Amino acid sequence: MNKIFSVLLTLILIISMSLPATAAQAKQVFTDVPPKHSNYNDIAYLLNKGIISADKNAYGVKDIVTREEVAVMVAKAVGLDGTKRATKFKDVPKSHANSGYIQSAVEAGIINGYTDGTFKPTAKVTRGHMAAFIARAFDLPNGTKTFKDVKKGHTAYEAVSQLAAAKITTGYEDGTFKPANNLTRAHISAFLARAVKYQENLNSSKKMKVHFLDVGQGDSIFIQAPNGKTMLIDAGTKEYGNTVVSYLKAQNVKKLDYIVATHPDADHIGGLNAVIQAFQVGEFINSGKSHTTVTYEKLLETVLSKNIRYKEPTVGETINLDSEVKTQVLAVDAKTSNTNDASIVLKLTYKNVSFLLMGDADTEVEAQISKAYNVSATVLKAGHHGSSTSSSLSFLQKVKPEAIVLSYAKDNSYGHPHKEVMANIKTIGTKAYATAETGTIVTTTNGQTYSINAKELIVPTTTPTTPTKPTGNVSSGTYVIPGAPTSFKNCTEMRKYYPSGVKSSHPAYAAARDGDKDGWACELK
Structure with missing residues (x-):
């Protein structure tokens, strides 16, 4: 009996020593x-x-x-x-x-x-x-x-x-x-x-990171989902292909589960060929918009030669990036005459934090998706590098973003970001960040809170100027801005007067195309 009691007493002492101390039992150090x-x-x-x-x-x-x-x-x-x-x-x-x-x-x-x-x-x-x-x-x-x-x-x-x-x-x-x-x-x-x-x-907590890469006058967004899957959306111009590859390797990327080509403009898909050559790719998601450029043709040839799964999404469908991250296609239109309006628009929602990525979609697309979907988002990647063709005030008021990211090159020839857009951002009173000012911008979120590792852009108080109204028909490409030359040496010169480009039927298009190695870029963006 004494032996049993002794064993029980020993067990009690061991258990009592392992129990956490209460406040009253806590050791006073100071x-x-x-x-x-x-x-x-x-x-x-x-x-x-x-x-x-x-x-x-x-x-x-x-x-x-x-x-x-x-x-x-x-x-x-x-x-x-x-x-x-x-x-x-x-x-x-x-x-x-x-x-x-x-x-x-x-x-x-x-x-x-x-x-x-x-x-x-x-x-x-x-x-x-x-x-x-x-x-x-x-x-x-x-x-x-x-x-x-x-x-x-x-x-x-x-x-x-x-x-x-x-x-x-x-x-x-x-x-x-x-x-x-x-x-x-x-x-x-x-x-x-x-x-x-x-x-x-x-x-x-499981974190998601969204990297807005500094690719000059272009777009490139890299997403690391909580489950470890990855998605690259665009890769800037051809000149930035190696820059994107180097950045991804620095993030220890071995495979890209998805690559999204929002639309076939060179400032979005130009660098993708280098990326596909450098990494294994699970699926290539393309707007499906046809475009007769060498850059676009080579990109599709590379996708085909590497036997990468190819997909053209439909509006409303979701991409299986992560079970905890709803990744939905809000817009895509392969039949539109304007490549910008073909843009794949994505909304990623991780618990209470969301990202709305607009590609180069213009105000008409903004209006369409606003009617069809809940476009409110924590972070908005502004459409078309801050061009006045996008980011209308009514749209920004519906999105109600806590942060807006603009991707453009400093002192670019297009005048991005346009004063009208900056005035709209000022009106809604949200924070703005620009790759041109701070380089690559990284957002990190656990689905409840988020952080942005970039310096906030000071949005000046401006009075938007009323643009000169063009004459002619925009859809047919015959419109002309009063006072603009009728011919140009190259596309860069043309964009000083026509920031959004012109249709190939425009009377000045041929001269500009002949004088520019990527003359097709003169087309409406």
């Missing part, structure tokens, strides 16, 4: 942070992660933190190198205890120095500064929340709204954030612990 302290769990979490250390009896919960302390804590939280090394600051020598973490945080763009060449490691940190440091360090969603003392236009607005979107902060009960208040160790511990937990939850 003298000023008892288990009942409101920030006990945050501080214990950071201690367990190695972000802070128990090298002092008291934590100093009410102490105001310095730039050095915040830099070190944030650097450790995101796993930066803390090895001592030379910095660019005259007040942080290599021998400084935290020179490595400070330099790493600076290199990562989390914190900056001052114009006089100093870092000022002992300077106090405000709540507004803290918000900026954390927003730069973590993959936080874009936010729109304002506080009474942090409204749009405030220097801390972007960062604070991101923290609010990630539920890292809710502000004070009176509706303020108090960005100018100094930051205590208790506060930085709470904010940082929540940020680390947010990042961990994001990393554990």
Whole structure:
């Protein structure tokens, strides 16, 4: 009997030792942070992660933190190198205890120095500064929340709204954030612990990435679905084919499950031939629009020679990219006389986040799909590189995007993005991003929140100019803009007057075609 009792007692002791401690049973590490302290769990979490250390009896919960302390804590939280090394600051020598973490945080763009060449490691940190440091360090969603003392236009607005979107902060009960208040160790511990937990939850969730590649005056979109499948939509002009190939290889792409050629214009399909030569392709999805160009013919020949499954989609059907991502064709028209209007328009919806990818579809197509489908989307890839032939105000108001991506080349001859489009974007008050200004733009989402790794485009306040009304019939290609020459040396010159191109029946088309190696590009886009 005693032996049985002894065994039972041993088992009870083992089980009790393995049970998690309650708040009352939790070990008190710091003298000023008892288990009942409101920030006990945050501080214990950071201690367990190695972000802070128990090298002092008291934590100093009410102490105001310095730039050095915040830099070190944030650097450790995101796993930066803390090895001592030379910095660019005259007040942080290599021998400084935290020179490595400070330099790493600076290199990562989390914190900056001052114009006089100093870092000022002992300077106090405000709540507004803290918000900026954390927003730069973590993959936080874009936010729109304002506080009474942090409204749009405030220097801390972007960062604070991101923290609010990630539920890292809710502000004070009176509706303020108090960005100018100094930051205590208790506060930085709470904010940082929540940020680390947010990042961990994001990393554990299945993510989708949509890359808007910088291919100059063209389009190329690469999609990585949560299940690992991939889709490439267009690849810019022929000159950008190798650029797209290199980018995909840098993303460790071995196979493309789908390639979508939205329509046969060279600035969309020109680089696809190089891509198909470089990767295994599961299915090639084409608008079906006929086009008598060498570039288009070679592309179709390559698809055929490699025995790639070929498909021409129909309006309304879905593409089996991922069971969790609804990928629907909202528009495609192989019979239209305008190649732009043949564009395959796709809407990808991953839980609560969606992407509307317009190709070069114009305002008529926008109106059609608005009537037939729910076009509201989180992110809109604007049609036709920001041309006024697309992105009508009524359409943007129906889409209600939180972000608009424009793909065009800086100082392009077409004048993209047109003032009318920029005025429409300004009117709806959404954020805009441009490949010409920031390079390739990558959006990441777990289906609930999303982030964009690009600098927002400042949309100027403009008064749209009323374009000169052409004479003649547009559909027959006989229209002429008053004051425009009747002949051109090449297509580039022609597009200065006719940004959207002209029909082959236009009186000036032949001269332009003869003077341009890709003269067919003069056709209406």
